[in-house]
Amino acid sequence: MKDEIVDEREIKEKPIGAVEADFETVLVDGILGFGLSAGNVVLVLIMALVHASSAIESNIVAMCVAVLTCLLLFIGLKLTDAFQRAVGRKIILVSYMVSFLGAAACLILRLPYLSVALASLGTVAAFFLYGRYLASLARNALMFVVDSIFIYVGIMVFVISQAESLLSSALLGTLCVVSTIVSAAFTKKDHPYADFVSAEDSKRRSIKLKGNNHTLLLIGFMLSAVLIAFSLDFPKEIITLAIGLSIGAAGLLSLLARQLDERVYKEWLKKSMAFSAALLLLPFPVVPEAVCLGLICLYTCFVCLNIIVLVNAVVETTRFDMISPIWLFGKHGATYFGGISIGAAVCALGALAGSYVDPQIALYGSIVVVIVFCSWMQISVNYQIYPFEPVIEENEDEETSVQIEQEGKRKLVWQRKIETACEQYKLSPREREVLRILLKGRDAKYIMDQFYISQSTAKTHIYNIYRKFGIHSRQDLYDFIEDIELAEDE
Structure with a gap:
């Protein structure tokens, strides 16, 4: 009877955001702290892609960012126990502040590639810094925070596209400073959820499903395929604006999707990734470029919806399995960004091939490779998850x-x-x-x-x-x- 009472008490513990009294911390720490940080990283990357001189350079920038982020996450995975101690948490905070303040300065000084390199470090530091907080959020609160990131990116891309280059850099730099101040205040609070979970315990408690890794790799790869848009004959500002608005639309659609049956919605997203990629990318050679841009926008929105589900699932797993967020983010994040680096490499090779053969043939070749890879990974996902479903x-x-x-x-x-x-x-x-x-x-x-x-x-x-x-x-x-x-x- 005693065990049953303890179990019931554990079950009834409510995470942050389950009651209205938690609204302030969800707004300040969740949206202004973590949400602004993650959104600013995406915006810095978008600005770097705009400054790239060619489609090849855009793909190389994205690939280098993904490889660097993957490496940093892997280091975090290996040093989980050290980073969870008091000294390690201070190192994470300092890394976070240096990376975001440095990225802001580099934007104003018009050093986009250095800023995006610092933003990579900021991405990892932000997830490690806010990991336990995110894992303590109620599911609806977590989804709202993640959705807000995508909506914020969509709005800011539109605002930045309407401003002069120096003004847009100054604006984004100011937002980086704001997120740094909020995050510094966040670390001063007494957090009841900052429990230490060792890397060994996290590894033992984790769910080992090959399908999970295939899903992470597939979604990362699919995201990188958005770079195909830079091979279209449109000004980069137009392409960037279209993609940014698609990202914002994904955040809004995710909010609306909560009114649907959650299981049906997520199952549809998970099982239609390869099919949607083929449906939206295969028509490229036979339709006008304006239609191609519209298709890539739909593709971007679809991929972002999958990313939203993915982030929620990873964070939820951290809380439910009582796993160290640093360990789990390092493990899953490295796989996800590995997928991005592979996809960016494919797109870069396709853009490079366009210098030697007909650009349309090179573009279509890249699309075929993307679809074949997605189909192969989709089969792996479908057959390796829930065989007893x-x-x-x-x-x-x-x-x-x-x-x-x-x-x-x-x-x-x-x-x-x-x-x-x-x-x-x-x-x-x-x-x-x-x-x-x-x-x-x-x-x-x-x-x-x-x-x-x-x-x-x-x-x-x-x-x-x-x-x-x-x-x-x-x-x-x-x-x-x-x-x-x-x-x-x-």
Whole structure:
């Protein structure tokens, strides 16, 4: 009974943003702190792409930024324990402030490539600095913060495009300074959620699904394909404005999508990535360039919607699995930016080939490579995630559950069998909670509602328990626990 009381208390703990009283911290720390930081990084990159002299240079800039960010995230992954200590957190804060203030100065001095290099460091520092805070946000609050980043980028791209170069650089530099001040104030607060989770514990608790890595790589690769737009015969300012507005539109659509069935919406996004890439990019050779620009805008919006879902899922996993955000962001972020670097390299080679052959042929060749890669990765995603999915959401076995609960004389033995299974198969603390809920006849939707997580995250953990036990259904789960043999001294 004592364990059950503790479990119920843990389940009912509400994350930040679950009540109206948390609105101020969501607005200041979430949107003005992290949101402004992440949005400014995107804007700095966009300005660097505008200053590039050719499509080849634009792709090389994007590739170098992705490789640098990937390397920094990998370093963070390896130094997780050090960065989570007091000295490490100070290093992150100093890196954050230096990178953003340096990027602001370089923008004003018209040094776009140095500014974007510093922005790469700022990206990593921002995620490491705000990681535990993001993981402590309620799902709706987190989605609102992430959506606001995309809306902010869309608005600012429009504003910057209407201003002179020096004025736009000064404006973005000022916003970088503002985000730095807000973030410095953020670190002075007493955060009850700043728990230390070692890299070893994080690795042990993480869900190991190849499909997750393929999804991260695929979305990163698809984002880099947006660079194909710079091969079109339009002024870069027009292309940049169109892409920026598409990013903002994705943020607005994500807000509206909350009115839809979450599972259907996310499943549609996940399963239609390769198809959408083919649908929107294959017509390029046979339609006017104005239509091509419209298609690339739709493609950008679609990819950004997937990125929004991806960021929410990664942060949610950090909170639910009680994993170090530095470790998880380093692991997943390195894979994601690795995908961007691969895609940027493909686009760069395509743009380079355009110098030797017909540019239209080179462009179409790049598109074909992008679609083939996306299709291959999509197949990997579809076949490697949730192989037991049809049985995960089966109806609750109320009869079996009630029978177990009512057999008082077996209850103590049953609890010992559960504990033995958890120890023997090395279930994480959160998986142990999910297992006990499942054994009470609850389903994925109940877990979703109680832990403030998405249904896909709940399903992932149910599947992972099934995978560790080597079972395929709810009845198999009951039989598996029943067949656990206890030591004689128990």
